[in-house]
Amino acid sequence: MEIMDQAANLRKLAGERSESAPPSGGVGATTLERTELEEISEPETRRGRVVAVTSGKGGVGKSTLSVNMAIALGRLGKKVLLFDGDLGLANINVLMGIIPEFSIYEVLKGKKKLSDIIIPTGFGIDIIAGANGISQLANLTDAQRDLFVEQLSELEGYDVLLIDTGAGVGSNVLGLVLPADDIVVVTTPEPTAITDAYGMIKSIVAASGATKKIKLIVNRAPSAIEAKRVSDRLMSISGQFLKVGVESLGFVFEENLVQKSIRSQRPHVVLYPGSKSAACINHIGARLVNASVKEDSQGIFAFFQQFLGLGQSRNNEEA
Ligand SMILES: Nc1ncnc2c1ncn2[C@@H]1O[C@H](COP(=O)(O)OP(=O)(O)O)[C@@H](O)[C@H]1O
Numbered sequence: 001m002e003i004m005d006q007a008a009n010l011r012k013l014a015g016e017r018s019e020s021a022p023p024s025g026g027v028g029a030t031t032l033e034r035t036e037l038e039e040i041s042e043p044e045t046r047r048g049r050v051v052a053v054t055s056g057k058g059g060v061g062k063s064t065l066s067v068n069m070a071i072a073l074g075r076l077g078k079k080v081l082l083f084d085g086d087l088g089l090a091n092i093n094v095l096m097g098i099i100p101e102f103s104i105y106e107v108l109k110g111k112k113k114l115s116d117i118i119i120p121t122g123f124g125i126d127i128i129a130g131a132n133g134i135s136q137l138a139n140l141t142d143a144q145r146d147l148f149v150e151q152l153s154e155l156e157g158y159d160v161l162l163i164d165t166g167a168g169v170g171s172n173v174l175g176l177v178l179p180a181d182d183i184v185v186v187t188t189p190e191p192t193a194i195t196d197a198y199g200m201i202k203s204i205v206a207a208s209g210a211t212k213k214i215k216l217i218v219n220r221a222p223s224a225i226e227a228k229r230v231s232d233r234l235m236s237i238s239g240q241f242l243k244v245g246v247e248s249l250g251f252v253f254e255e256n257l258v259q260k261s262i263r264s265q266r267p268h269v270v271l272y273p274g275s276k277s278a279a280c281i282n283h284i285g286a287r288l289v290n291a292s293v294k295e296d297s298q299g300i301f302a303f304f305q306q307f308l309g310l311g312q313s314r315n316n317e318e319a
């Protein structure tokens with residue numbers, strides 16, 4: 001409220017100044033432009049941070065992780081909108097046991113606005129459901145796709161906009177990934193998934209010139225050591241051949257309980273909050289937004305610190 005008042009005051013001030021400013025402006029003119037004003041004052045509508053979750057190979061756990069990370073971020077106090085951007089195999093709503101009335105299809109058809117199709121869930125986050133087999137988004141030009149992501153990020157009141165994308169380096173996927181602030185690449189320890197993750201990173205770098213923050217999650221890891229081996233390797237070859245720094249966000253254990261939650265159409269962090277994989281997801285969420293995490297499950301924090309090569313005290317994470 002105070003911030004809004006400040007913004008209003010600044011606007012008023014700027015208005016008064018511009019009325020009294022000399023007509024030719026020039027150097028030293030005191031008129032505040034709208035953009036300057038927005039820089040000085042907190043904008044009334046915050047732009048949410050756009051995080052795209054993607055992979056080279058399909059079936060590595062993007063959607064499962066997106067749903068659960070989104071809920072983890074919600075629990076950290078973030079207002080989260082999860083957008084199902086997999087236009088071939090939309091399934092976010094299925095993972096959450098939700099039958100949507102409208103999806104992105106109606107928006108692409110021009111029948112609804114994005115803000116009309118937001119679905120609140122009982123899990124502390126909102127979602128926008130995807131539609132299966134729609135090619136419209138693929139046919140958009142790059143500029144139109146950028147605009148689409150821009151519109152998503154401008155939906156009011158969200159801190160984080162998480163986009164679950166499809167797999168692969170097609171323009172359909174890259175078009176959603178490239179405008180994001182953070183790009184999260186998911187892989188598993190399978191050699192084919194690793195190779196394809198590298199291919200994805202390479203395509204992102206080729207298209208964006210190594211300007212994007214690329215982050216990595218190793219899913220379905222049998223152990224922290226195995227996960228570390230995979231992420232170290234990907235980070236090192238990306239640095240060596242692509243001259244890009246890839247940051248490790250963490251790993252998630254392979255666990256039957258994950259599949260059990262998928263079968264019950266209830267998100268894993270909700271159904272099995274005390275599981276090892278849920279603890280991993282909580283840590284990843286916290287790292288994503290630089291927050292600290294409450295430790296439910298003993299030992300995972302130390303595991304994570306070790307995995308990330310930090311080995312420091314929790315206070316450092318919070319700083
Ligand atoms: N941590 C995990 N442990 C066990 N199985 C997993 C895990 N993560 C994903 N899976 C399995 O992988 C399948 C594919 O996951 P999904 O999220 O749909 O992948 P994507 O969105 O990348 O295609 C899930 O249905 C589940 O059976």
Ligand SMILES: [Mg+2]
Pocket residue numbers: 062063064086089091165166
């Ligand atoms: Mg998916």
